[in-house]
Amino acid sequence: MRLGLFLFVLFLSTATLAQTPVDTATNSNDPPLPPVTLKHRENVPDATAAKIIDERRTCPGGNGKPCAVLGGRLYFSDALALSQHSKSWSAAATSPGMLLAVGLLTAATVADIETTQSCIKAGTCREGNPLMGQSRAQQYSVGMSINAFAFWATAEQKRHGRGVVPFYILWSATALHATLAAHNSSLAAK
Numbered sequence: 081m082r083l084g085l086f087l088f089v090l091f092l093s094t095a096t097l098a099q100t101p102v103d104t105a106t107n108s109n110d111p112p113l114p115p116v117t118l119k120h121r122e123n124v125p126d127a128t129a130a131k132i133i134d135e136r137r138t139c140p141g142g143n144g145k146p147c148a149v150l151g152g153r154l155y156f157s158d159a160l161a162l163s164q165h166s167k168s169w170s171a172a173a174t175s176p177g178m179l180l181a182v183g184l185l186t187a188a189t190v191a192d193i194e195t196t197q198s199c200i201k202a203g204t205c206r207e208g209n210p211l212m213g214q215s216r217a218q219q220y221s222v223g224m225s226i227n228a229f230a231f232w233a234t235a236e237q238k239r240h241g242r243g244v245v246p247f248y249i250l251w252s253a254t255a256l257h258a259t260l261a262a263h264n265s266s267l268a269a270k
Contacts, residue, residue, distance in 0.1 A: 139155040141155065142155070143155065143156055143157055144156065162177055162238060162243035162244045162247050163241055163242075163243065163244060164241060165239065165240060165241040166238060166239045168239065169235055169236060169239050171239070172235045172236070172238040172239040172243070173231070173235035173238075175238065177243075177247065178231075178234065178235055178238060178243075178247070181231075181234070181247055181250040181251060181254070182227070182231045182250070184251075184254045185227055185230070185231070185250050185253055185254045185257070186224075186227060188253075188254045188255075188256075188257035188258045188261065189223050189224065189227055189257050191257065191258065191261035192223075192257040192258075192260045192261045192264065193216065193219045193220060193223055194261075195260075195261045195264035195265050195268060196219065196260075196264050197216050197219070198264070198265075198268045199264045199265075199267045199268040200214060202267075202268050202270075204267045204268060204270050205264065205267045205268075207219070227253075230246075230249070230250060230253065231250070233246060234246035234247060234249070234250055
């Protein structure tokens with residue numbers, strides 16, 4: 081109750097202060113103020129160029145070395161700019177890291193599908209995923225559709241500055257397809 085009364089009195093005192101007129105008359109003994117004039121300055125210094133922060137200087141030891149700022153953890157710079165925001169989806173999708181990731185994923189998927197087809201023709205294996213089917217056309221349509229969706233989702237996350245984890249998911253899928261292609265090659269050679 082006392083706090084409410086205190087706040088009410090404080091409110092009334094600030095409300096009365098706001099209504100008190102301010103004396104704007106100047107003392108006649110003060111010297112007159114000089115007139116305001118705008119002068120053109122010929123030698124205006126150029127605006128300083130924005131300094132580019134060198135990521136290697138963030139931690140004095142450099143990449144792969146312990147950093148005091150990170151509490152002693154190892155420091156690695158974001159060379160592929162995966163944690164930077166992009167202005168649009170297309171800008172995120174055409175960044176060098178994303179193009180490299182989708183290129184390698186596509187190549188690994190093609191290698192996986194082609195080695196599966198050679199293994200199927202040799203009669204030493206069959207496709208284990210029923211969604212992929214046994215035909216080359218069905219495998220390409222399903223595999224590349226999944227790759228396209230994964231690339232779209234990764235680029236969307238990269239646009240918002242969260243590209244590290246989805247990028248590693250693309251790399252993991254690339255490693256999986258490459259491993260399956262090597263396995264299929266060994267089966268086709270039998």
